[in-house]
């Protein structure tokens with residue numbers, strides 16, 4: 047289990063960690079979601095011991111790790127650029143972490159082979175890592191991170207450089223491995239989709255502050271303020287309120303007549319904009335079956351029901 051207690055960090059005038067308190071249980075994946083420059087990577091580095099906080103404590107499995115050097119923390123990091131060692135082959139790369147722990151080849155190579163097989167690269171052990179594809183290199187990085195049986199995994203935008211199909215596959219693959227091994231993990235990302243598809247809990251970070259920590263469902267239903275709602279990429283947000291998708295019912299008898307402002311078909315959903323007399327332009331994602339065969343040209347009119355009790359009002 048990871049616990050961060052009152053972490054503070056400044057760079058000059060800039061506060062990059064402002065009283066951060068977080069907990070991550072074993073086998074649990076916490077995503078820290080925030081815009082570029084909000085302090086996500088710095089927080090990971092503080093957890094890893096690569097950057098010292100001004101104050102606050104990092105506890106892992108009930109012991110204070112705040113003053114331990116990085117190599118004694120038992121943490122594995124997976125970076126965006128994999129950070130593999132180009133002069134070593136696949137097997138040697140995976141065994142490297144074990145070597146650093148003082149484990150000899152006799153023990154480290156079989157363990158590394160086992161882990162390579164687990165990530166589907168059992169036949170590539172002797173390949174130079176440079177000759178592997180991006181996705182394969184990412185799996186080597188993951189194998190290297192997992193083989194040391196870390197107390198904690200840290201993932202820093204680990205999937206951003208991969209193409210869409212591979213990204214989906216490796217995200218799920220990584221999350222499954224972490225959960226199966228019961229390791230707590232922290233992933234930082236600026237991509238709401240990544241956070242929402244993988245994480246058990248999401249911490250929303252803004253200018254060094256955690257705005258809200260909650261499950262994906264709770265965040266969708268009840269972001270604490272407009273900033274939080276915008277950070278999760280929600281539609282229909284202004285300074286006073288947020289209208290979640292589940293509050294919207296397109297083409298419902300008795301709904302308010304609204305004018306279509308835009309309509310586009312996306313591969314797996316539709317995006318429909320409607321001008322509502324009370325709430326202004328509302329964007330909704332109707333099921334394709336609900337819009338099939340309808341005239342949804344700009345200017346056409348259709349009823350839209352808004353469940354008032356599902357609207358989230360913000361305190362100003």
Ligand SMILES: Nc1ncnc2c1ncn2[C@@H]1O[C@H](COP(=O)(O)OP(=O)(O)OP(=O)(O)O)[C@@H](O)[C@H]1O
Nearest residue numbers: 057060062080081082083084085086087088089236
């Ligand atoms: N060593 C440093 N010295 C001074 N300022 C720094 C240092 N490291 C980071 N910063 C600044 O602190 C802020 C937070 O940086 P950090 O890398 O943690 O952000 P981030 O949320 O991870 O951003 P990104 O998503 O772009 O990687 C940025 O404004 C950055 O320029």
